[in-house]
Amino acid sequence: MTRGPAKAAAKKGALWKRWLSRGACIVAFAYLATLGVFFLAGRRPEAILFQSLGLAAMPLLIVVLFALPKGLFRGTFKSGASLVVLGVSALQAGIF
Amino acid sequence: MRDTLRNRMGWLHSWVGFVSGLILVVVFTGGTLAMFDTEITRWMQPELAVLPQTALTAEALNHAGEQMQALQGAGQMAFLSLPSERDPVLRILHYDGHAFVGPALSPRDGADLNVRQTQGGQLFFDLHQSLYRGPVWGNMVTEIVAIGLLIAVFSGLVIHFRNLVPDLLLFRPFAAPGRSWLDAHLMAGVLMLPFIIMITYTGAVIHGPRLFPMISNGHGGKAANRAGPDKAHGMASAAPLAPMWEQAKAVFGEGNIGFIRFEPRTISFYRSDAADFVMTRDHVDFSPRDGRQIGVKYGERGIQALGGVMRGLHYARWGTTGLRWLYFVCGAVGSAMMSAGLVLFVIKHRRAHGGTVKLALAEAFTLSVTLGLPVAALGFLWSNRLIAPSLAQRDLLEAKVFFLLWLCLLLHAVVRSGAGCVRAAWREQAWALAVLGCGLPLLDLLSRRGSGWTPQLDVYLAVDACAFGFGVLAMWGQSMIARDR
Amino acid sequence: MIAFVALLCWVSALLSHGLLQPKIQRLLGIGNRHGGLLQAVRCVLPVVALVVCLRQSMPLALLLWLGMFSLGGLLAGGVLTLASVRARKPRVGA
Numbered sequence: 110m111t112r113g114p115a116k117a118a119a120k121k122g123a124l125w126k127r128w129l130s131r132g133a134c135i136v137a138f139a140y141l142a143t144l145g146v147f148f149l150a151g152r153r154p155e156a157i158l159f160q161s162l163g164l165a166a167m168p169l170l171i172v173v174l175f176a177l178p179k180g181l182f183r184g185t186f187k188s189g190a191s192l193v194v195l196g197v198s199a200l201q202a203g204i205f
Numbered sequence: 206m207r208d209t210l211r212n213r214m215g216w217l218h219s220w221v222g223f224v225s226g227l228i229l230v231v232v233f234t235g236g237t238l239a240m241f242d243t244e245i246t247r248w249m250q251p252e253l254a255v256l257p258q259t260a261l262t263a264e265a266l267n268h269a270g271e272q273m274q275a276l277q278g279a280g281q282m283a284f285l286s287l288p289s290e291r292d293p294v295l296r297i298l299h300y301d302g303h304a305f306v307g308p309a310l311s312p313r314d315g316a317d318l319n320v321r322q323t324q325g326g327q328l329f330f331d332l333h334q335s336l337y338r339g340p341v342w343g344n345m346v347t348e349i350v351a352i353g354l355l356i357a358v359f360s361g362l363v364i365h366f367r368n369l370v371p372d373l374l375l376f377r378p379f380a381a382p383g384r385s386w387l388d389a390h391l392m393a394g395v396l397m398l399p400f401i402i403m404i405t406y407t408g409a410v411i412h413g414p415r416l417f418p419m420i421s422n423g424h425g426g427k428a429a430n431r432a433g434p435d436k437a438h439g440m441a442s443a444a445p446l447a448p449m450w451e452q453a454k455a456v457f458g459e460g461n462i463g464f465i466r467f468e469p470r471t472i473s474f475y476r477s478d479a480a481d482f483v484m485t486r487d488h489v490d491f492s493p494r495d496g497r498q499i500g501v502k503y504g505e506r507g508i509q510a511l512g513g514v515m516r517g518l519h520y521a522r523w524g525t526t527g528l529r530w531l532y533f534v535c536g537a538v539g540s541a542m543m544s545a546g547l548v549l550f551v552i553k554h555r556r557a558h559g560g561t562v563k564l565a566l567a568e569a570f571t572l573s574v575t576l577g578l579p580v581a582a583l584g585f586l587w588s589n590r591l592i593a594p595s596l597a598q599r600d601l602l603e604a605k606v607f608f609l610l611w612l613c614l615l616l617h618a619v620v621r622s623g624a625g626c627v628r629a630a631w632r633e634q635a636w637a638l639a640v641l642g643c644g645l646p647l648l649d650l651l652s653r654r655g656s657g658w659t660p661q662l663d664v665y666l667a668v669d670a671c672a673f674g675f676g677v678l679a680m681w682g683q684s685m686i687a688r689d690r
Numbered sequence: 691m692i693a694f695v696a697l698l699c700w701v702s703a704l705l706s707h708g709l710l711q712p713k714i715q716r717l718l719g720i721g722n723r724h725g726g727l728l729q730a731v732r733c734v735l736p737v738v739a740l741v742v743c744l745r746q747s748m749p750l751a752l753l754l755w756l757g758m759f760s761l762g763g764l765l766a767g768g769v770l771t772l773a774s775v776r777a778r779k780p781r782v783g784a
Binding site (some may be wrong): 124126127128132144147157160161164165167168171172174 | 208214217356359409413421513515
Binding site for chain 2 (some may be wrong): 693708767
């Protein structure tokens with residue numbers, strides 16, 4: 110009799126951990142993506158506009174990425190989007 | 206629970222909403238009160254109640270200028286705030302790390318009015334923008350929770366999208382507690398959506414550089430690297446201020462000068478924030494030696510003025526009293542909406558985690574930000590009238606009363622929640638709010654009796670009426686809890 | 691005055707919107723009467739409120755229009771809630 114609820118709780122716990130780790134990845138990704146936009150627009154006269162738009166897009170990006178189904182979410186990250194974002198941010202920050 | 210879009214969004218909304226919400230209720234309540242920070246400061250300086258309404262005179266300005274020169278000679282950084290419709294006195298202000306404080310001078314002759322020292326409404330402004338934790342860490346936390354609020358709003362919209370329009374006005378107080386709290390949360394959330402998105406987004410943009418310290422932009426409202434007094438190149442400011450004031454008025458218009466800053470090489474007359482929707486810091490500079498106009502410096506123009514637009518929208522200092530009341534009501538309802546969300550969160554988790562320390566703490570934090578904070582705010586107002594006006598550093602003592610009272614209420618909530626009496630704890634704190642709120646007009650009357658109290662429609666009556674209204678609301682709220690629904 | 695007229699328009703429009711919703715109709719125990727009129731009020735009055743608000747200067751006009759939507763919604767919601775509580779009492783009593 111106890112196997113059912115215990116199994117459900119374990120499943121819920123696993124889902125909770127998966128969503129938490131997904132959330133952490135997404136927040137880091139969105140932060141870097143926004144930072145990349147800020148650096149790209151840094152020297153333009155309309156930088157202030159890009160910075161304002163970036164701050165609106167960041168929470169939107171977090172929600173959209175969190176809304177993606179599991180397969181599509183993994184695909185998005187495996188496709189190299191994260192590498193591009195990381196690369197742009199790092200390049201613009203003068204790390205390379 | 207399955208991994209569906211609705212569940213994912215529900216998880217994101219509830220956890221981001223709860224964790225950010227505990228801080229956001231404080232930020233929103235502080236911001237709501239800070240909408241009338243100047244008026245609250247006036248209420249907290251009852252000596253100003255009997256001051257006759259007079260226009261600023263050249264004599265008063267020159268006298269204030271002499272006092273500023275003395276301060277400048279002593280190496281103190283201060284500025285002179287000019288009388289306005291909201292605050293009819295001259296003020297010599299300096300930043301004490303949390304608020305701009307200093308003596309108030311008569312606009313008629315520049316004499317010291319000997320008002321009591323208080324942080325006044327600026328305590329709420331500091332609580333709102335940096336949680337009273339300074340401009341670096343405090344700003345960063347409020348910035349993070351602002352982004353958290355936007356995430357909670359967007360995910361909430363996805364969850365509720367189908368019923369967004371049909372259930373716009375649906376509130377069923379007779380339904381099960383969880384359902385009626387959800388109705389209240391949704392109704393207030395959707396109706397306040399334009400205000401919440403505008404105020405959160407503009408706030409996030411204003412303090413954006415705190416979250417991205419590696420970028421610099423024109424959004425920051427403060428000049429971070431202002432030069433301090435330069436004694437080596439100090440230039441004695443001997444010129445009277447009144448002729449400069451006349452020239453500054455010719456540039457920005459009558460009544461549009463907000464404050465005067467004294468630099469080693471210049472005296473700058475800044476345009477008032479109330480002068481225009483776009484909040485820029487345009488100023489006319491004069492030579493302190495002979496009062497000669499050096500130049501006029503205008504703030505950002507064109508696309509660069511976006512920062513000023515954001516600040517104008519957020520602070521609404523350009524607005525009429527009616528607009529400030531609109532912001533106040535929307536802010537109060539926004540706080541209530543978030544508190545309803547926090548209550549919903551704990552109701553939802555009572556079934557699975559009832560009796561655990563984690564839930565007791567969640568209940569206690571929810572209670573102490575929802576009711577504890579307004580009680581502490583009223584306690585702050587009470588302390589203003591009960592602490593002797595001439596006591597040294599009484600402004601810091603008032604702030605201590607506010608935070609100690611809030612801490613006591615948190616401890617009360619923790620103890621009562623831990624003992625499983627959370628409902629009684631809500632009632633007790635609601636009673637505290639009712640007593641302090643309903644008693645404030647009486648305290649105001651008694652403490653101003655000696656200084657010629659007269660019943661009239663002014664800031665004192667407005668603050669008293671608001672406190673009384675919130676007190677009555679709290680009394681009604683506790684009676685609703687007592688019904689044990 | 692402008693704010694008051696805008697508020698009145700929004701309250702009327704949102705009340706009409708509420709009365710058109712099946713859930714609220716069930717709570718109030720009313721049918722879908724005067725549907726056409728309510729729909730017209732719901733569509734026209736927000737535009738009237740906007741036109742009235744536009745007599746103010748620009749950012750204030752927009753803030754006023756949106757602010758009155760929020761306040762009007764709270765008032766209309768309050769009226770509908772009171773009506774639904776009253777409509778429920780006889781049924782509970784019976």
